[in-house]
């Protein structure tokens with residue numbers, strides 16, 4: 001019997017400026033009820049420049065919606081032009097930060113070592129990392145999705161102690177399913193999410209593995225979320241495009257009604 005509360009997180013990527021962010025979060029706040037928040041944890045990951053506006057709204061209106069950033073520097077301060085540090089994000093009361101999203105790995109050359117340093121930076125400042133892992137199409141075609149993804153998991157968690165890992169969120173995002181409309185089947189999602197949980201049990205303990213939330217991400221929509229959430233090792237979703245439409249995101253949060 002699982003006690004994991006599903007986490008539905010909207011990764012806005014490079015969309016919505018700070019004014020649009022306020023309007024969007026207001027729409028979510030208007031639609032979401034206590035019943036929704038009791039069943040599901042709801043979070044948004046806006047661009048950095050929106051975070052202060054989102055914080056002010058969430059604090060001012062005492063909203064139950066959580067928020068976080070899409071990236072974090074591995075360093076805490078210093079001469080790192082363009083980077084945003086853990087202390088800055090924790091000052092903005094970010095609950096979450098995405099680490100190692102495939103777009104960061106692909107376009108910014110983020111290796112498992114860099115992701116590992118970012119996971120550690122997040123924990124150092126009390127922010128929960130959402131560590132993203134997942135294979136590309138070539139790996140999937142070769143049937144190597146499980147070993148490939150587990151190796152990213154191992155790399156991301158290297159040297160991270162159990163008392164931190166028990167609160168981490170892992171997002172399994174097969175790269176071929178991101179923004180393509182190509183959704184992994186519920187069985188595909190379960191295969192890798194189950195393997196991730198198994199690996200966490202090996203690396204740490206079954207008890208820890210049973211606590212960690214594992215999300216699926218990749219072309220999630222209101223029409224496909226229920227079947228994905230029905231899988232035993234899927235504890236939520238990281239939602240890109242569909243999270244930019246407030247009504248659609250709320251429908252995803254209410255996956256049990258689908």
Ligand SMILES: O=C(CO)COP(=O)(O)O
Pocket residue numbers: 011101173177178179180181217218219220238239240241242
């Ligand atoms: O990358 C994703 C979330 O982080 C998934 O994006 P899409 O939902 O647009 O496929």
